[in-house]
Amino acid sequence: MSSEEKRTWISALVGVVVPIAYVAFVLSKVPGGDVAEIAYVGPMVTSIGAGIAAGIVLAIVAAMVSRKEPDRIDERDREINRRGELAGFYVMSIAAIVPLVLAMAEAEQFWIAHTLYLAFVLAxxxxxxxxxVAYRRGW
Incomplete structure (x- = not known):
């Protein structure tokens, strides 16, 4: 497994675990009040920061564990990265329509922020x- 593929797996893992933890935290605050009144800004910023930090730390650990493997990026890695980022761009472009519509409809900031967060997670x-899939099945 190339170092780029390892970083991709790390990104996928962090992209699943951190948002699930954030959603669990927010949902724990729901009973007993209006969902739009939950103080979400601090936890959301913490979640984003924790995701970035976890991705960096895990990538460093993965690189230290597999020191003997060369850390070269070849043409295949570049093409896979390009295709993956393009797919993420398309998903973000489509998913960002929801918070835009919510903002135009003057919805609560809670819903706008969370749909935008969801768009980033989905992307x-x-x-x-x-x-x-490209690493496993080829491109």
Whole structure:
């Protein structure tokens, strides 16, 4: 497994675990009040920061564990990365319509922020899935 594929798996793992933890936290605050009144900004920023930090730390750990493998990026890695990022771009472009419509409809900021967060999560996961499939099945 190339170092790029390992980083892709790490990205996919972080892209699933961190948002699930964030959603679990937010849902734990729902009973007893209006969902739009939940203080979500701090936890959302923490979630985003934790996701970035976890991705970096896990990539460093993966690189340290597999020191003997060369860390070269070849043409295949570049093409897989390009295709994956393009898929993520398309998903983000489509998914970003929802928060835009919510903003135009003057919805609560809670819903706008969460649909935008979901759009970013879906884009990251789509990118990772396309890359993993390309690594596993070829392109």
């Amino acid at each position: 990251a996961l789509a990118s990772s899935v396309v890359k993993i």
